[in-house]
Amino acid sequence: MRQHHSVFKRGKQTRLPKTEDEKASPLHVDNVRPMNVGLLRGRMSETTRARFDETWRRTFDVAKLRPSSSRRVSRLQAKHAEELELNGIAQRASGPGRSVNVPFTVVEEKEGALRQRFILWTHEANDAIEADGYEAQVPLKHVSTYLDAVHAECGSTRDLRCGFYGVEVPRGARDAFRFQDDAGDWWELTRLPMGHTCAPELMHTLTSTIAGHPDFVKTVHAVPAAVTVHTWVDNVRYAGSRKDVLEASRKVDELAARSKVTWKDADTRTASTRYEFIGVDWDHQSGKVGISARLSKKLARDLVEVRKGAMSASGLETLGGRLLHASAIVGVFVGEFYFALKFLRRLTNALNRGEKAVDQTVRLSGSVQRLLDGWVRAVLEKRRMPVTARVPSLTVFVDASLEGWGGVLVDVATNAIEVLGSRWSRKEKGLHINELEALAFELCVSAVPDKYAGGTVTVVVDNTTVQGVARKGACLRSQTLNDAVVNGLTRLRHMNISLSVRWVKSAGNPADLPSRVPLSAISDKNMADMALAVRQFLTGDMGLVV
Numbered sequence: 001m002r003q004h005h006s007v008f009k010r011g012k013q014t015r016l017p018k019t020e021d022e023k024a025s026p027l028h029v030d031n032v033r034p035m036n037v038g039l040l041r042g043r044m045s046e047t048t049r050a051r052f053d054e055t056w057r058r059t060f061d062v063a064k065l066r067p068s069s070s071r072r073v074s075r076l077q078a079k080h081a082e083e084l085e086l087n088g089i090a091q092r093a094s095g096p097g098r099s100v101n102v103p104f105t106v107v108e109e110k111e112g113a114l115r116q117r118f119i120l121w122t123h124e125a126n127d128a129i130e131a132d133g134y135e136a137q138v139p140l141k142h143v144s145t146y147l148d149a150v151h152a153e154c155g156s157t158r159d160l161r162c163g164f165y166g167v168e169v170p171r172g173a174r175d176a177f178r179f180q181d182d183a184g185d186w187w188e189l190t191r192l193p194m195g196h197t198c199a200p201e202l203m204h205t206l207t208s209t210i211a212g213h214p215d216f217v218k219t220v221h222a223v224p225a226a227v228t229v230h231t232w233v234d235n236v237r238y239a240g241s242r243k244d245v246l247e248a249s250r251k252v253d254e255l256a257a258r259s260k261v262t263w264k265d266a267d268t269r270t271a272s273t274r275y276e277f278i279g280v281d282w283d284h285q286s287g288k289v290g291i292s293a294r295l296s297k298k299l300a301r302d303l304v305e306v307r308k309g310a311m312s313a314s315g316l317e318t319l320g321g322r323l324l325h326a327s328a329i330v331g332v333f334v335g336e337f338y339f340a341l342k343f344l345r346r347l348t349n350a351l352n353r354g355e356k357a358v359d360q361t362v363r364l365s366g367s368v369q370r371l372l373d374g375w376v377r378a379v380l381e382k383r384r385m386p387v388t389a390r391v392p393s394l395t396v397f398v399d400a401s402l403e404g405w406g407g408v409l410v411d412v413a414t415n416a417i418e419v420l421g422s423r424w425s426r427k428e429k430g431l432h433i434n435e436l437e438a439l440a441f442e443l444c445v446s447a448v449p450d451k452y453a454g455g456t457v458t459v460v461v462d463n464t465t466v467q468g469v470a471r472k473g474a475c476l477r478s479q480t481l482n483d484a485v486v487n488g489l490t491r492l493r494h495m496n497i498s499l500s501v502r503w504v505k506s507a508g509n510p511a512d513l514p515s516r517v518p519l520s521a522i523s524d525k526n527m528a529d530m531a532l533a534v535r536q537f538l539t540g541d542m543g544l545v546v
Helices: 019-024 037-041 046-060 078-086 123-131 143-151 171-176 199-211 242-258 293-307 313-330 334-352 366-382 433-446 464-472 479-494 512-516 524-539
Strands: 090-093 102-110 113-121 154-159 178-180 186-189 228-232 235-240 274-277 280-283 288-291 310-312 361-363 384-386 392-400 404-411 417-423 456-461 498-503
Touching: 037 046, 037 199, 046 171, 046 199, 078 090, 078 113, 078 186, 090 171, 102 178, 143 228, 143 235, 143 280, 143 288, 143 313, 154 242, 154 274, 171 178, 171 186, 199 228, 199 235, 199 242, 235 242, 288 293, 288 313, 288 366, 293 310, 293 313, 293 366, 310 313, 313 334, 313 361, 313 366, 313 384, 334 366, 334 479, 392 433, 392 512, 392 524, 404 433, 404 512, 404 524, 417 433, 417 512, 417 524, 433 456, 433 464, 433 479, 456 464, 464 479, 464 498, 479 498, 512 524
Parallel strands: 392 456, 456 498
Antiparallel strands: 090 186, 102 113, 154 235, 178 186, 228 235, 274 280, 280 288, 288 384, 310 361, 392 404, 404 417
16 A cells, blocks of 8 residues: 655554454444535535535546456455444445455554554545546644634634544445455445545535634635634634634534534533643643643653664654644744754655665664654643734845845834845855755844844745745755754744744845845835835735745
8 A cells, every 4th residue: 555654744653453453452433424415515605615516526426437457455354344334334235346445444542542443545546536636625734823822712622523434425436435354245335434535625624614614614604703713624623702612612513413413522512711622732821832631642652762762663753743743832943853853754755665664663873862852852841832922013025146135124013114135155155046045034034123022023935945944944955954944943932923934926025136236226216116016915916825
């Protein structure tokens, strides 16, 4: 089975079950009602509905599928197939279907206990859909973008119970979801499986519709503007005043009942000031966030393994995902652990190339062991971090050319503009343009006056590499680029400044001119042109990509 390994994407460790796991760990199933997709579809906005219909068609329009001559040997245990049938997730079939599918289970830890999760890898359908140009649209943002909601009075969460199993597979498409058990019997799924390339997008869209997310539903069905709603595949969180959150929660529960959606019993049914969501411990009373208790326990166990000097390749991959997620929550700059991150990236590349097996033991060098140890301790020791309520205060346009660097600082309140810039030294001129752009970022950020401490700085660049590194906090390809951006980020951290990074087309970047000519050569007309470019960007008149 093909798998893409990435330290930046994977945060939960799963593995194929061993014989002892199969005996000791139960299959994660539940007999949930199929939700009323038609009712939910009617609440979607026109744009959302068009995209949903297209994704639904790709998932279940299986008339063109033809099984290949190859037969994968993976088969599900008969007892697991019978459990799926007992819970209404599968039914017996007469024989092979339209495509060859691979059923299997993986072992994962949930609340301190092991369980098996069923996956049907619909690899032939996936290949056909992806060859047709499909790319999933699941707008999950970096965890740091959700943290400001802690300043609301309270929050409320919902989590779909076995969410994928709440979506019924149309009868005419079920023969494309067939598989065989180890007794030789054939089965077909009646519910949407994990393992289909379109499943996450369908689930996220349906959850967002149930939640009344304004980006997904008609205006009449959206939650009030005073309520912040976040969805994460099959999870929902509302934040706002107690009155508004309770009202939004009441309405979503009423809709869930009408559309036959099943929530988990452990959800926060009333407005709460303390709860966990997407790996974050939210404390609305103190205005602080921290890593969740579950994530803390996992990192503590990882630290024990790191100190032994060896871990499995999959364990290190998962540790990297956990560290990146935790660092974003508590404000640890990952660029400070540059070489540990580079080691993890090389490991995942080796996994993708097949040079290492996921269960292969990897011995840690002394330096990598110390860096990983320090990184885990850094996030565990911080545990909780105040999220400062902020208002936009400064916009900084940054640019670099082969001649020099330029910057335009714009005070948001007064629209006052300050232009910065200088020429590169002979040594600096020998650097790659991306490294020069990073140095320009550092120089412009370092010029932010002290009066903006505690505020928000929006840095606008026309270089996507610097934009990405500033958002991630590290660069693995260039030490010079990494150090320049991390130095700028460290400066903002010391000033208690919150950073956002946006992109502008080069032609619309007002910092382009001071990067090319000396400041003394900039005329009044040039200043007027730069001011116009600033206004066009801030008012959105340029069709810019954010």
